[in-house]
Amino acid sequence: MSTPTDPSSTLWRDGRPVYDRRDTVCVIGAGPSGLAAVKNLREHGFGVDCYERETGVGGAWNWRHDRSPVYAGTHLISSKPFTQFPDFPMPDTWPDYPHHSQLLSYLERYADHFGLRPHVWFGTEVVRVEPAGDTSWDVTTRSTGGYGSERTHRYLAVVIANGHNWAPKEPAFEGLDEFRGQTMHASSYKDPKELRGRRVLVVGGGNTGCDIAVESATAASQTWHSTRRGYWYLPKYLLGRPADQVNDGLAKLPLGLRQWLAARTLRLTVGDQTRFGLPKPDHKVFETHPISNSQLIYHLGHGTITPVPDVRRFHRGSVELSDGRHVEPDLVVFATGYLPRFEFLSPEILGADEHGRPTLYLHAFPREHPTLAVAGLLQPDSGLFPLVHWQTVLIARWLRLRDRDLERAAAFWSRASADVGKRWNRARVKDSTRHWFEVSHLDYLRALQGALDELSPATAVASRSTR
Amino acid sequence: MSSVRIMRTRDWASPVPPARRELLTATPEVADDTRPPVLFVPGFGHGAWAYAEHWLEHAASRGFAAHAVSPRGHGSSEPAPKATLRAYAHDVVQVAAGLPRQAVLVGHGAGALVVAHALARYPARAGVLAAPVFGGWATLGLALRRNLFGTLPAAFGGRLRLGRRQLFGRDLPEPLARDYTRRIGHASARAQWELLRARAPENPVGDPPVLVVGTPDDRVVPRSALDKVARRYGGAPLLFPGMGHDLMLDTRWQEPVDAILDWLEKGGE
Numbered sequence A: 001m002s003t004p005t006d007p008s009s010t011l012w013r014d015g016r017p018v019y020d021r022r023d024t025v026c027v028i029g030a031g032p033s034g035l036a037a038v039k040n041l042r043e044h045g046f047g048v049d050c051y052e053r054e055t056g057v058g059g060a061w062n063w064r065h066d067r068s069p070v071y072a073g074t075h076l077i078s079s080k081p082f083t084q085f086p087d088f089p090m091p092d093t094w095p096d097y098p099h100h101s102q103l104l105s106y107l108e109r110y111a112d113h114f115g116l117r118p119h120v121w122f123g124t125e126v127v128r129v130e131p132a133g134d135t136s137w138d139v140t141t142r143s144t145g146g147y148g149s150e151r152t153h154r155y156l157a158v159v160i161a162n163g164h165n166w167a168p169k170e171p172a173f174e175g176l177d178e179f180r181g182q183t184m185h186a187s188s189y190k191d192p193k194e195l196r197g198r199r200v201l202v203v204g205g206g207n208t209g210c211d212i213a214v215e216s217a218t219a220a221s222q223t224w225h226s227t228r229r230g231y232w233y234l235p236k237y238l239l240g241r242p243a244d245q246v247n248d249g250l251a252k253l254p255l256g257l258r259q260w261l262a263a264r265t266l267r268l269t270v271g272d273q274t275r276f277g278l279p280k281p282d283h284k285v286f287e288t289h290p291i292s293n294s295q296l297i298y299h300l301g302h303g304t305i306t307p308v309p310d311v312r313r314f315h316r317g318s319v320e321l322s323d324g325r326h327v328e329p330d331l332v333v334f335a336t337g338y339l340p341r342f343e344f345l346s347p348e349i350l351g352a353d354e355h356g357r358p359t360l361y362l363h364a365f366p367r368e369h370p371t372l373a374v375a376g377l378l379q380p381d382s383g384l385f386p387l388v389h390w391q392t393v394l395i396a397r398w399l400r401l402r403d404r405d406l407e408r409a410a411a412f413w414s415r416a417s418a419d420v421g422k423r424w425n426r427a428r429v430k431d432s433t434r435h436w437f438e439v440s441h442l443d444y445l446r447a448l449q450g451a452l453d454e455l456s457p458a459t460a461v462a463s464r465s466t467r
Numbered sequence B: 001m002s003s004v005r006i007m008r009t010r011d012w013a014s015p016v017p018p019a020r021r022e023l024l025t026a027t028p029e030v031a032d033d034t035r036p037p038v039l040f041v042p043g044f045g046h047g048a049w050a051y052a053e054h055w056l057e058h059a060a061s062r063g064f065a066a067h068a069v070s071p072r073g074h075g076s077s078e079p080a081p082k083a084t085l086r087a088y089a090h091d092v093v094q095v096a097a098g099l100p101r102q103a104v105l106v107g108h109g110a111g112a113l114v115v116a117h118a119l120a121r122y123p124a125r126a127g128v129l130a131a132p133v134f135g136g137w138a139t140l141g142l143a144l145r146r147n148l149f150g151t152l153p154a155a156f157g158g159r160l161r162l163g164r165r166q167l168f169g170r171d172l173p174e175p176l177a178r179d180y181t182r183r184i185g186h187a188s189a190r191a192q193w194e195l196l197r198a199r200a201p202e203n204p205v206g207d208p209p210v211l212v213v214g215t216p217d218d219r220v221v222p223r224s225a226l227d228k229v230a231r232r233y234g235g236a237p238l239l240f241p242g243m244g245h246d247l248m249l250d251t252r253w254q255e256p257v258d259a260i261l262d263w264l265e266k267g268g269e
Helices: A032-043 A100-113 A209-219 A245-248 A255-269 A295-301 A385-404 A406-417 A441-455 A457-466 B009-013 B053-059 B086-097 B110-119 B137-146 B148-155 B173-185 B191-199 B223-232 B254-265
Strands: A011-014 A016-020 A024-028 A049-051 A119-120 A124-130 A137-143 A151-155 A159-160 A182-185 A201-202 A222-226 A306-307 A311-313 A317-323 A329-335 A372-374 B022-024 B038-040 B066-070 B104-108 B126-130 B209-214
Touching: A016 A032, A024 A137, A032 A100, A032 A385, A032 B254, A049 A124, A119 A372, A137 A159, A159 A385, A201 A209, A201 B022, A209 A222, A209 A295, A209 A329, A245 B009, A255 A372, A255 B126, A295 B110, A311 B009, A385 A406, A385 A441, A406 A441, B022 B053, B038 B053, B038 B086, B038 B110, B053 B066, B053 B254, B086 B104, B086 B191, B104 B110, B110 B126, B110 B191, B126 B254, B209 B223, B209 B254
Parallel strands: A016 A151, A024 A049, A024 A159, A049 A119, A159 A372, A182 A329, A201 A222, A201 A329, A222 A306, B038 B066, B038 B104, B104 B126, B126 B209
Antiparallel strands: A011 A016, A124 A137, A137 A151, A311 A317, B022 B066
């Protein structure tokens, strides 16, 4: 690579100058995944330029951001040990399930503690990411909102951490256009006062759908909760302890036995869900994304939430359900999830299929591009931060190894490409966009451990000395 | 350095319960952002007070924000008769992560082992192990030889009593030495037992520079143990002859702390 003495480079692309950042890595997004990437890349000796379209850190967890899906009452659904970065614990004084504002202050402290902010270009959005011929990348940016001119920088590698819970998956129900009531996607729901005194239908049985149904139960005059299938509703506490901690206490047991034990425990504590009008789960525990909600059953029992089946179609003044019933809500909240979006990247780079689902090794590395990685594109049955921490450590170590030992790097890559598209979940997860990135935190972390061991400098020394 | 351990089901399934901790702080008059905050961790039986005697103020006078924590069951922290080494390391990591910037961890005696465990959890700016007691049966053997009746009960789950001649050099005035010795409490029996079992700490995360400081005249830590710990972290110990084990309380307390701060100013090379 050329080494110009001043940053005003002599490189050109499509008639525009390209500023060469040489060994610097570009990180897109300063949410939890982006911050972890910046920290761990820096820890491995890389220079980092991070681009953030908003003016603060925190990504989805920063309620000031226009793409943030958090609402006033958002609390975590995984308890602290599963939520925090493994090397930066949350304070002992915080509750088991912190509030979203605490999570934002945690991320801000993380950024300050490790001095990450000087590496973040705030108010800057990424327009295009294009391969630069060799393995480096040209990243074109501009001020958020499209003001100012575009600039292109060339980077050694790019880590994409733009999040996957901001582009709403809008449902396509028949008759939705003629429906006279108000509809909104859960991403724009912010506060229970929007529901006060209204007749609300919440569509979607995920964690968001259940949380909003519970908020609606205390604010709205009537609440219907529509789910496609029966789910397992895990209480937040089991035996007086956070339920996920109880579950991981059994992590060493085989999956089948854990599923049996969990079903047994739920049967004893929550009891028969069909008594509350809910359908019987059509799958085993851990085969869909776990729903952690203690209050839903409570409100069903108090009649403040009415469970209803799937929506068949919308009419002018009512919603027809799959059992032929009609309900007449004046507000419908679609908690129908999100889809990943990489609008700055051409889809074939991530090996996306016709539905837009990328094909990646460990949900992070595209097959054809060893210097591109996606961080945090995971839907774990637990908190995301521990996974994304080790994932970004792996990315940093991988880039280091490519830099130091191309031979070993090539060996790793050829082995890894065999695992591209593999799903890190031993339970047979339901196939839907919701479960594209569903991983079991235990299975996924074990796989990361294996890959990290392979890339660690010590094994390099060991394999050399045994030769 | 081998790889890191990711699977920590014990920490996930049964996290260390919270405990109230004593934290003493000395702040420099002029804040200096180029110098990292320093967190001092006392050894078994000692509390944050041991650093408050000299080292805290001295570090602050040289421009370092200096803090000393008493792990649970020590100093004025919450009593914790059943605490484990894991709980002590948890206390250290909690305090370190609560500081505004990435901190340097300095541990003394068995506190150095606690720091070594903490370094495996928290990417410190640097680590300093002063007169480190990493445990094992050899440590017990030496302690029995030096101070049979103070040590023997500890081997059976009782309290460890350290003699003042074990801890301080001959030039520390007798009344002061007696006063310090009186203030020393004891770690939990479980932690003492874990010290004997001497499970080696995992490798540090974030690859921090680590300095080992000690004295060849230490009556708790034999010279060979100093060398062994220093070798594990890829260096040689920095030695201060003629001092007792409690480097921060002995008459010549200033020499080691100045050496540590010099090392930090040079970026821990």
